[in-house]
Amino acid sequence: MAEPTTHTYQVNARLAIDTLEAGSGDPLLFLHGAGGLAWDPYLDALAARRRVIAPFLPGTSKSNDISQVRDLWDLVLCYYDLLDALDIGRADVVGHSMGGMIACEMAANDPSRVGRLIAIAPAGLFDMDDPMPDIFAMRSTELAERVLVDPKSPIAELLGAMPEDVDDQVDVLIQRLGTLSAAAKFLWPIPDKGLIRRLPRIKTPTQIIWGRQDGLIPVGYGDTFRDSIPGARLDVLDQASHLVQLERLPDVLALTWQALARPAGTAP
Amino acid sequence: MKVVAFNLMPYKDLPADFEKKYDSVWVSIPRSLYDPRKGHTYYHDYLDALETAVDLGYDAVGVNEHHSNGYGLMPSPNLMASILSRKVRHSDTTSVVVLGNSLALYNPPIRVAEEMAMLDVLSGGKFIAGFPVGTSMDTNYVYGINPSEMRERYYEAHDLVMKAWTTDEVFTWNGKYNQLRYVNTWPRTAQRPHPPVWIPGGGSVETYDFSLINDYSFSYLSFFGHKYAKKVMGPFWDRADALGKDRNPYRAGYAQFICVSETDAQAQIDYEEHVKYFFAKCMHIDPRFFEAPGYRTVASLRAGLRSQLDGTAKVGKAILDEGFGWKELVESGYIIAGSPQTVREQIIEAARELNVGNLIWLFHCGSMPQHLTLKNLNLFAEGVLPHIRNLWPEWDHRPFWPSGFGDPEPQDTRRSAT
Numbered sequence: 001m002a003e004p005t006t007h008t009y010q011v012n013a014r015l016a017i018d019t020l021e022a023g024s025g026d027p028l029l030f031l032h033g034a035g036g037l038a039w040d041p042y043l044d045a046l047a048a049r050r051r052v053i054a055p056f057l058p059g060t061s062k063s064n065d066i067s068q069v070r071d072l073w074d075l076v077l078c079y080y081d082l083l084d085a086l087d088i089g090r091a092d093v094v095g096h097s098m099g100g101m102i103a104c105e106m107a108a109n110d111p112s113r114v115g116r117l118i119a120i121a122p123a124g125l126f127d128m129d130d131p132m133p134d135i136f137a138m139r140s141t142e143l144a145e146r147v148l149v150d151p152k153s154p155i156a157e158l159l160g161a162m163p164e165d166v167d168d169q170v171d172v173l174i175q176r177l178g179t180l181s182a183a184a185k186f187l188w189p190i191p192d193k194g195l196i197r198r199l200p201r202i203k204t205p206t207q208i209i210w211g212r213q214d215g216l217i218p219v220g221y222g223d224t225f226r227d228s229i230p231g232a233r234l235d236v237l238d239q240a241s242h243l244v245q246l247e248r249l250p251d252v253l254a255l256t257w258q259a260l261a262r263p264a265g266t267a268p
Numbered sequence: 269m270k271v272v273a274f275n276l277m278p279y280k281d282l283p284a285d286f287e288k289k290y291d292s293v294w295v296s297i298p299r300s301l302y303d304p305r306k307g308h309t310y311y312h313d314y315l316d317a318l319e320t321a322v323d324l325g326y327d328a329v330g331v332n333e334h335h336s337n338g339y340g341l342m343p344s345p346n347l348m349a350s351i352l353s354r355k356v357r358h359s360d361t362t363s364v365v366v367l368g369n370s371l372a373l374y375n376p377p378i379r380v381a382e383e384m385a386m387l388d389v390l391s392g393g394k395f396i397a398g399f400p401v402g403t404s405m406d407t408n409y410v411y412g413i414n415p416s417e418m419r420e421r422y423y424e425a426h427d428l429v430m431k432a433w434t435t436d437e438v439f440t441w442n443g444k445y446n447q448l449r450y451v452n453t454w455p456r457t458a459q460r461p462h463p464p465v466w467i468p469g470g471g472s473v474e475t476y477d478f479s480l481i482n483d484y485s486f487s488y489l490s491f492f493g494h495k496y497a498k499k500v501m502g503p504f505w506d507r508a509d510a511l512g513k514d515r516n517p518y519r520a521g522y523a524q525f526i527c528v529s530e531t532d533a534q535a536q537i538d539y540e541e542h543v544k545y546f547f548a549k550c551m552h553i554d555p556r557f558f559e560a561p562g563y564r565t566v567a568s569l570r571a572g573l574r575s576q577l578d579g580t581a582k583v584g585k586a587i588l589d590e591g592f593g594w595k596e597l598v599e600s601g602y603i604i605a606g607s608p609q610t611v612r613e614q615i616i617e618a619a620r621e622l623n624v625g626n627l628i629w630l631f632h633c634g635s636m637p638q639h640l641t642l643k644n645l646n647l648f649a650e651g652v653l654p655h656i657r658n659l660w661p662e663w664d665h666r667p668f669w670p671s672g673f674g675d676p677e678p679q680d681t682r683r684s685a686t
Binding site: 174 | 554
């Protein structure tokens with residue numbers, strides 16, 4: 001695996017954002033889910049062909065101060081500020097889960113900033129007739145069962161093993177709780193912050209990817225995303241749950257390259 | 269020492285296998301377990317008991333707020349306090365305390381300023397206002413407040429309520445969470461500048477400082493008794509010293525189950541079943557709801573996690589899980605129980621140890637039937653209360669207790685002097 005480098009950008013007067021970056025070529029922004037950012041095989045494969053820039057959600061790494069982000073709207077502006085700080089006018093954006101929600105918001109609020117959009121099991125909707133479970137009231141064993149078809153697969157290790165030493169355990173738990181706290185700021189008590197009203201504003205070519213056995217965000221939500229975003233394409237992969245990009249890595253990669261090969265949206 | 273006769277108003281008829289069959293007494297407790305006919309009887313029994321406490325001359329009667337909770341059946345404690353204020357207004361000794369309203373849950377928070385002003389006027393200026401931050405179960409999980417906003421909302425609501433109580437001009441509030449063009453709460457509070465404020469809390473340094481700096485009385489509300497409370501009251505008084513505040517015991521209170529009977533042996537016969545009901549069923553809380561991410565600050569988290577992980581600090585329920593009998597509950601101080609003499613000796617020892625002036629007495633426990641509740645109230649009033657009243661003769665309780673209508677406003681005093 002490539003060793004990503006860590007960077008810090010002062011994106012505006014209040015906030016610095018840390019990123020993991022690797023690869024070269026056209027920039028590709030990756031927005032992680034509520035579990036936090038880890039350099040995984042999917043990102044590594046993307047970095048083989050593109051310059052991958054993966055920001056930590058404010059509050060989930062050392063430079064980022066979540067108290068400086070007021071709400072979801074503020075967060076979206078901070079990510080535009082990050083693109084400015086990177087001197088990137090328009091980027092292709094991949095987002096997973098909560099990151100998929102933020103990616104959709106970026107594309108909907110300012111269609112000129114997102115060239116192509118790939119949303120992997122995005123959050124942002126809530127169907128009372130098909131409710132997603134509460135990720136903020138979940139034991140870690142339940143989480144593994146909900147995000148993986150096979151909770152015993154090696155991928156489960158990415159969800160985090162507990163170190164032996166008590167001091168290390170405290171650090172790991174605080175890091176995890178800090179990450180979840182930051183995510184909760186934008187997802188509490190349920191992740192619907194009105195995105196469905198904004199999805200039709202997305203002009204960007206959009207690829208949606210879902211695992212058919214997703215135990216966290218029901219696969220039916222994918223249809224709503226596809227139907228609400230003009231021209232969006234939805235692919236549902238079998239034998240995959242919420243971490244579909246790891247569970248079905250080659251297929252998700254193929255879909256990703258396909259989507260990135262389509263003509264980018266034109267700035268209005 | 270001052271004694272608040274305090275009632276949680278639990279549901280007394282949870283099924284015998286409740287803790288085995290269901291996940292939680294709080295947040296997800298099945299609604300179908302609630303029988304409104306029983307609830308009707310409970311409410312009136314509990315109110316009768318609190319009114320009896322007024323007759324018996326306790327210093328205050330107290331109620332509090334919980335939501336979706338099988339042991340705390342007062343989503344609106346103000347409704348109960350308003351009923352009690354009818355009787356409190358005629359009493360020479362008894363005030364009414366709402367401990368309290370979780371400020372972050374009221375939208376707009378001037379609702380609290382209004383309702384508490386109503387209670388203050390109804391009771392004749394004998395009202396104590398409690399402002400808890402609130403538990404994660406009530407605040408985040410049931411009422412949906414974002415944990416990242418909870419403390420900010422609490423502090424902003426507090427500032428708004430206090431300004432509403434102390435400002436006689438119409439003003440505009442431009443807050444982060446509340447924007448109000450015209451703040452002008454009617455009625456005014458009976459007590460000037462405002463009712464005494466008590467801050468019920470757990471063990472966070474932020475809350476100690478907030479209480480001390482504002483000269484509010486801090487109430488440590490736990491169900492695990494005086495020995496457990498030492499962990500909190502020690503650091504609280506250390507903060508008082510650091511902030512240059514005196515050690516007036518009325519700056520602090522703590523909650524305690526106390527069961528009085530004729531003899532120590534009879535206390536076990538009377539109360540054991542009902543105390544065990546409380547600890548087995550009412551403390552049966554699904555750990556998934558203990559704490560929303562962001563509920564505790566990183567500093568409190570770091571301190572708490574370390575002791576949880578290395579096993580030096582077990583929460584009360586974890587100790588109970590290891591098997592606690594009556595003897596252990598008494599010895600570990602979770603309950604004070606026995607003859608009037610046993611009880612008063614232990615209360616005095618605990619109060620001196622903790623340096624607290626306000627005893628938040630949990631006089632009802634778990635499934636206690638009404639006749640035992642009344643027995644407890646009567647025996648305490650006869651055999652305990654007179655012996656603990658003068659525990660702190662050198663300290664003035666008045667900064668932390670209501671004045672009532674008998675205390676004229678300063679400007680009235682001036683007028684009558686001329």
